[in-house]
Amino acid sequence: MPYPVEPMLAVPGELPSARDHYGLEVKWDGIRALIHLDGGVRVTGRHGAEYTRRYPEISGFGIKNAVIDGEVVALDPRGRPSFIRLQHRMHLTDPEPAMLKRYPVTYLPFDLLYLDGMPLFDLPYRDRRALLDELDIGAPPYFPGASDLLTATSEQGLEGVVAKRLDSPYRPGVRSPWWVKVKNLTTREVVIGGWKPGKGRRAGGIGSLLMGVFTERGLTYVGHVGTGFTEPVLDDLYAMLRPLEVPHSPFENPVPWRNRWVRPDLVGEVAYTMWTDEQRLRHPVWRGLRPDKLPAEVTR
8 A cells, every 4th residue: 555645736827628527625724644545544635744643533334444535624613614723722732631621633535545555546537436435434425527526615704615527647746727716715834934023022932934935046035924923822833933033034025124034944825815925925815834845845
């Protein structure tokens, strides 16, 4: 059985015009995870990240030999995925029972890659989904490409949809146009290069984070984000960033203010309205850290 399997990735874009060739899935606002079942349960993320102890709620579904692809989510009281709630669990390698109870996670499977000794990578998406549905393990449904799923996700405050070609194979580690992610929110990953010291109630801590993306010139400053945080999140970020401090700016372009600089090791996600003419993110709002992403992947 293949282990670990690198997940196949989607490209950002708009809903394909030939929608009858696609199935639409809800884009879940969580962390990608693959379950490897071979006499036990092993859970991995991108780049082989080990998640097994981090999310003990993920079970084997009564299946002995399979590889399943899906998303780890934390649901809010209305049953919607909450990336903010998931933040409380993402960095706990061995969560205590109190955290498991307060911030439980759910696994939402959406693809089947291996079953009972047979690799399924070359099967069309529609056939892999049919086999997955036969397992009856709670896989959310997918819909014909002509459905109004994107509108429905927008009305329910969900992130968007993923359109997958019905005849597409599964290509581990490949970002393929066979899968297209269509978002209701404009979000992107950023690399943290430092922070602006806080004032008032944030004095002595983080006022805002300095964001960058990698270009051919190096790490390029694209703005700062100071909204979307809770006090516990700011405290956690401060504890993580302090050990990464460096004396000089990691950005290749000038950054205003007197700042604290860090090694660009951490990736976060923000929502924003647009890029400005100065190549800054306008009205960014912090959504959380993305430990499943590598800084080198965060490009303009």
